[in-house]
Amino acid sequence: MLYLTGNEKVIALKDTNSPFGQRHPEWWRFLKFNIGVLVTSALDILSYLFFLYFVFRGSKDIPLPDNAVWALLGIRYRGYLLSYLLSTSIGYIAAYLINRHITFHSDVNPAYSSSLYLILAVCNILISSYIGSVFGTYMEAHHLSNPVTEAVVKFVIINIPTLWTYPLERYVIQTSRSRPSIKYIASDLDGTLLASNTEVSKDNLAAIERLSENGIKTILLTGRTFYEIPAELRESPGVEYSIFSDGAGIFNRKDGIIRYTYLPDKTAKAIFRILSEYQTFIEVYSKGIPFVESSKFSLEQFRYYGIDRSFIPEMFKSRHTTPSLAALVENAAYKTELFDVFFKEPEERDACRKRLCRLFRNLSITSSLPNNLEICAPAVSKGSALKALCRKRGIDIRSIVVVGDSQNDITSFETRAKKYAVANACEEIKTRADKTICSNDENIMCYLEKELA
Numbered sequence: 001m002l003y004l005t006g007n008e009k010v011i012a013l014k015d016t017n018s019p020f021g022q023r024h025p026e027w028w029r030f031l032k033f034n035i036g037v038l039v040t041s042a043l044d045i046l047s048y049l050f051f052l053y054f055v056f057r058g059s060k061d062i063p064l065p066d067n068a069v070w071a072l073l074g075i076r077y078r079g080y081l082l083s084y085l086l087s088t089s090i091g092y093i094a095a096y097l098i099n100r101h102i103t104f105h106s107d108v109n110p111a112y113s114s115s116l117y118l119i120l121a122v123c124n125i126l127i128s129s130y131i132g133s134v135f136g137t138y139m140e141a142h143h144l145s146n147p148v149t150e151a152v153v154k155f156v157i158i159n160i161p162t163l164w165t166y167p168l169e170r171y172v173i174q175t176s177r178s179r180p181s182i183k184y185i186a187s188d189l190d191g192t193l194l195a196s197n198t199e200v201s202k203d204n205l206a207a208i209e210r211l212s213e214n215g216i217k218t219i220l221l222t223g224r225t226f227y228e229i230p231a232e233l234r235e236s237p238g239v240e241y242s243i244f245s246d247g248a249g250i251f252n253r254k255d256g257i258i259r260y261t262y263l264p265d266k267t268a269k270a271i272f273r274i275l276s277e278y279q280t281f282i283e284v285y286s287k288g289i290p291f292v293e294s295s296k297f298s299l300e301q302f303r304y305y306g307i308d309r310s311f312i313p314e315m316f317k318s319r320h321t322t323p324s325l326a327a328l329v330e331n332a333a334y335k336t337e338l339f340d341v342f343f344k345e346p347e348e349r350d351a352c353r354k355r356l357c358r359l360f361r362n363l364s365i366t367s368s369l370p371n372n373l374e375i376c377a378p379a380v381s382k383g384s385a386l387k388a389l390c391r392k393r394g395i396d397i398r399s400i401v402v403v404g405d406s407q408n409d410i411t412s413f414e415t416r417a418k419k420y421a422v423a424n425a426c427e428e429i430k431t432r433a434d435k436t437i438c439s440n441d442e443n444i445m446c447y448l449e450k451e452l453a
Helices: 025-055 068-073 078-103 110-141 147-159 162-173 189-193 202-213 265-275 299-304 309-318 325-330 346-359 382-393 407-413 427-432 444-452
Strands: 002-006 009-013 184-187 217-221 239-244 249-252 256-260 280-286 289-293 320-322 338-343 364-366 372-376 400-404 418-421
Touching (some): 025 147, 025 382, 184 189, 184 444, 189 217, 189 400, 249 382, 256 382, 265 325, 265 346, 280 299, 338 346, 364 407, 382 400, 382 407, 400 444, 407 427
Parallel strands (some): 184 217, 217 239
Antiparallel strands (some): 338 372, 364 372
């Protein structure tokens, strides 16, 4: 359970163990495939026994006429041949339907997938029929044929092709090679979804809801802490996930916190000591809120450290003050999600960044403004969090449109998602974007609604 504090009250967000299928989608897909194998195997075996002992009972001992094909395949008895062919066909048809609609939830063109599956099924049926006929001939010759041995042998034979059937279905037959339709918009907040006054417009909120009704949900992808996200967005039914603190946390409306990554206590303390050696305005993101030192929480200090004027109202609205940030970092009850640090001198910012990179291997350091650094645990970023979310929830990242404007969005622009840069984005983002759209003051969600819905 992760407790976040906001608006002077404690709110509990569930840090639940999500269902196995959400935490391990690939293993769950493989498990469902094998459950399907058991179900269709049972259907195959029952139909096989029915055909062999009832429908073709009279032809179990009837040899097939001499034929080069039968001789090559080792098939000698008509009853076994017909029973294997029919029962295996029934099993494969059932397996195709189960895998398409339940295992893989495939939206691949049915004609395309069924044609490929037919080729696979024919090959597997021929292989199974050959092996089955060999076994059948052996059992008949040694008087071992009975319902029990037939069922056991049949089960073994029909499961041999699963060794190659799963990878072929997973990566070829049931997987489209074309880009899937868009299901999510993953948008940055400041400079993107939010206007220059750091507010979310009513038009954007309305567009988010309309997009949701048309099957396109919103993912918030922000460097802000959870409780810095405007309440209108947190409470919007169209916002399904919130990735906050540059990827340190992932929140789902239904399940609460589904991932939370913070700096190790020892590392956080060491980083804070280094940051304190420079002329800095330090914010510590912890428990979903940004903490600042009381002595520096003033309009004069904001201006001194070059904090953007348009963001100053947000500072007064969302920051929580503490007498000592050092004491907060030392307190084991407060885990550091992120350090957001403003530097008075650009030279100190560059020197500090190099020093941190040298001392702390793989530390995640990015920025959203010319004079700040955002410092997270190793491997934490917007891009890594977005990919982790896709793995956890079985989302094809190609079905996501990412929208951003600044350097801390670069990692999300390096994924396989579709990338849109707002008109006011930095050049590093625009060069990585598939398209540049309107500015953050022109209601980007309305723009995307016209293009995607």
